[in-house]
Amino acid sequence: MFKNYLKIAWRNLKVNRLFSAINVLGLSIGLAVTLILFIFIRHEQSFDTMYTNADNIQRVLLHTDGDNGQEIWATVPPSLGPTMMTDVANVEYAARILKNDFGGTASLRVLEQNFTEKDLFWVDAELLNIFDVTFIKGQAKGALDRPNTAVLSETSAKQYFGAIDPIGKTFTVDGKYELEVTGVYKDFPNNSTLDCNIMASGITTWFFKNPSWYNASFETYCLLKPNTDLASTELQLQEMLNKNMEKENQWYTFSLQPMKKVHLYSAGYDNAYANRIGDIKEVRNLSYLALLILLIASINYMNLTTARSQKRSKEVGISKTLGSSSGSLLFRFYMETGLVTLISLIIGVLLTFTALPIFNSVTGQELSTDSLLNVEFFISLFVLWLVVTLISGSYPALYLSQFKPSIVLKSSIVQSKGNVFIRKGLVVFQFAASVVLIVGVLMISKQMEFIRNQKLGFNAENVVAISINGLKGSEKKDALVSELKGLSNVSSVSLAQGFPGMEVSGRSLSRNEDDKEKLNIQTNVTDASVIDVLQLKLLAGRTLPSFKQEKDTLVEVVLNRKAIEYLGYSPEEAIGKKVHISVPNTIVGVVDDFNFASLHEPIGAYAFHNNTGEGKSFALVRYNAAGNSSTINQLETIFKAVAPNAAFNYSFLDNNLQNLYVRERRTAKVGIIFSVLAIFIACLGLFGLAAFVGEQRKKEIGIRKVLGDSIVGITQMLSKDFVKLVFIAMLIAFPIAYWLMDRWLSNFAFHIDMSYSVFVIAGISALVIALVTVSFQSVRSALSNPVKSLRSE
Incomplete structure (x- = not known):
């Protein structure tokens, strides 16, 4: 009987080629979309599950009151990591991670050649005890115990050293640190939050050797002992904070985030270093969309099958007259649906293999069809086929199998209002x-x-940001500025810590040292030309002074309107007033508000200052629109002449701003x-x-x-x-x-x-x-x- 039903189902498909083709096409597309999103969701859910200790690894989060309510930061103070190791009983290991230059691109000098590296991290040696890092050359134990040491990923080792064995070789970072290669490790997989290309010993840098509880720029991971209670560990963190910091100075609290949740549940967190940040909302929305498309395709099958009910009715009547039961007819119609679904599923899998590269290019993902070649996938495929068959075939099978011979063998059949209502209701659902x-x-x-x-309140067009981390000393930087200003196509040049669209230094603004009320403010060390380069609107006062002695302790600041409104001044009244931003500052100018962050956030307080204790990482160059490519070539020529041992690395400000909206x-x-x-x-x-x-x-x-x-x-x-x-x-x-x-x-x-x-x-x-x-x-x-x-x- 099964074989006969299969033959009947196949014959019906062949006889009604148009309807069969439409059914198969609709279901194939719906199934292909579902399969692609199944791969995407499985990939997103697989992040960081490869680590042996994944269940016990936690990232420390910082909670603070921001201008618009509670904020969560992925970075914490540098003192936290080492203190956790001694003061929190539940912590087995803790490790800090600091991206080079707080997120800037590193300039490398390797074997007399210059390179740029976006993913160089300064880390604690304990990181290799927390995460599984497979070494190809050298050993994990002791690889980063000494200062001035580094380990490279397999890809980086080939990129920088070629066929030469890098172990024992040295390279220079930003013209400051000469590091010895002590190991080469396998690249982190593309579903790992940790994605360092180079890990350098953190104790090489001043920030690791002189930790504080005030600056919060370090991602910190810890390995908890097995079966540790998270709530009790967080209480221990608070006790540790109380022990090391006076209550009135505590502007933050800590919490722990399980490693397996870092990827999908960190989209709204500030200061995260990871390049691969997912979003659980996106996963859920795409899941709903896939189910919706699959449901619409299933509804099509119902409508297209019942559309042929007039032709099928006499077939049903004859079958029932000859003794077929409603149950056997129900099974037969489900058999037909199952055959259509199976054909659609096979075509859907082929469409998935074809469309996955397109999906990758559109979304920027690195999904592979390898995830389709496993037992779990084939079980999921069977379940999907069964569910779609049951959903798609339910209404047609029940509807057609209930026809009465006395009615359907007449010249015509009259449709019940209920059936018409259901079909129209399904179409209304589809179009809604x-x-x-x-x-x-x-x-x-x-x-x-x-x-x-x-x-945005400033002009990001025709501004290029050149990384100057590789330039040693102020003389080199001044020489570069002088040469760049000499170009006919360049209108202004400014040296700055950063630029709108990137994080600079987060601090607190207060009226004086005793002021308990504080406002979060972004501070950017720069020079007099920054207002011209960004074309900011000066409301009162002047820009920063053109010249400042290195030993001059007076810190001058240009604030935006948001900052002076908090202070209670008008732009004119603010000039000459003293404010406290870590150290006392004198207001010399006020600019209008501008969007220095994503449009997801309201405009906050911002300050340009000239504190000589901080470094400038970029040369911001405003150029005329004509001759764009030739201007970049000229900039590169000048940069290489001034700094032959540094890599020329640049980006356009307007492109950087658009990168804020990749998601x-x-x-x-x-x-x-x-x-x-x-x-x-x-x-x-x-x-x-x-x-x-x-x-x-x-x-x-x-x-x-x-x-x-x-x-x-x-x-x-x-x-x-x-x-x-x-x-x-x-x-x-x-x-x-x-x-x-x-x-x-x-x-x-x-x-x-x-x-x-x-x-x-x-x-x-x-x-x-x-x-x-x-x-x-x-x-x-x-x-x-x-x-x-x-x-x-």
Whole structure:
């Protein structure tokens, strides 16, 4: 019997090629999307699970009161790590990580050649006891115990030393540190939060050797003893803090974050060093989208199968007359669904292999089809096939198997209102989902356009930031500035610690040393030309002085409007006043507010200052737009002449600012692609219902044609009911879309208003898509020969 049912199912698929092809196409796309997102989700969930001690590794987080409520930082004070080792009984090991120059690119001098390295980290030797780092050359034990030592990843060793054995060789970092290579380790996998290319001994640097409880720039990981209670460990951390810092000076508290949650649950944290930061919200949203697309594809099967019910009804009637039970027919129709789903699944897997590289390029992921070649995947595949078969085949199988022979063997069958309502309801659901997706894509696109065109309070165009970490001494830096200013295409040059779009130094602003109220402020050590380079609006006073003696202890500062409003001054009143930002400062100028961080955040307090105790890492160069490529070549020539032993590394300010919104652009791209697929599949469902109506009313159409009705009139008659369905879908979709997009926009401090035009465009788009889809089938029905539809009468 099973074999016979399989043959019948195959014959039905062959006889109804058009409907079978549409069914298979819709389900194949839905399954392929689901499989791709299955790989993505599994990859995201697999982060940091490869470490033997993953269950006992914790990252220490810092909690502090920010300008807009509670903030969580991924970095903590440098004193925390070593103190944990001695004062917290539950901690077995603790290790600090500091990215070179607090996040800057390192300039390397290796074998008389210059290189740049973005992922050089200064670390404690204990890091190798916490994480599994597989050494290819050398040994993990003792590799970083001595200062001026470093270990390289396998890829970095090949890049910098080629075929030469790097063990025992030295290289220079930023012209300051000469490091000896003591080991080479296997590259960290692409699902590891830790992604160092070079790990250098932290005790080489001043910051590791002179830790404090005030600066919070170190990521710190600890290995807890087995079966340790996290709550009791966090209490021990607070006791440790109370022991080492007076209560009134404590501007933060600590908590522990399990290693396996670091990747997906850190999207909103500040100061994280990891390049690979996931977002559990993105994973969930993509999961919902995959399920939605799969559900829409399953609904298509229901509609397209019931659209052929008139033809299948006599088949059912004859089978029941000859003794078939409803149960056997139910099994037979499920068999047919299972066959369609199986074919779709095979095609879906092939589409997955084809589309995965495209998905990687759009999202910036590094997903591999290797994850498809395991037992878990094949079990998941079987479960997916079973679930889709049960969902897709449920309504058609139950509906068709319940036909009564006495009714279906008559010349026509009358459809119950319940069945018609269900089919129309399914189409309304599909198009409501499509309208929500259209609104979402339009709103996200408008917000990203708003971000691109938003006036930031400074001009980031035609400004290039050149890393000067490799330049030794102020003489070299001054010489570079002098040479750069001599270029005809350069209008201004400034040396600075950083620039808008990157973290600089986070401090607290207060009116005096005794002031208990404080405001978080970003401070950037720079010079007089920074206002010209960034084209900031000076509200009062002047810029920083052009010249400052190294031994001059007076610190002058230019504050933004947000900072002086906190101090209670007008721009004019602020000039000459003293404020406290770690040390006393004299206000010499006030600039208008500008967006120095992501538009997710409101504008905060910002200060440009000239404290000689801090270093400048970048030369900011404003150039004329004409001759962009030639200007960069000239900048490189001058840099290499001034600093032959340093690598020339530059970036454009406007590009750096756009990098703040990588996740949003990825969401927009993925949303557009998946929304188009969902709408396409929904159109297949609408096509199915149009085919069903055309089949149900073919005799009516034949009579109308015989009586002289035109093709246009018949098409309008068949289309008007679908227009009603689309309007109903809009009424359902618009409130849902409004609520969802309002929540998404609330993540931005600066965002567009909810525009009604977006809903109008989405509604018109859905209506046009529906009319085009339905009209095709309606015209096809209207063109049919009335003789064929009426000959049985």
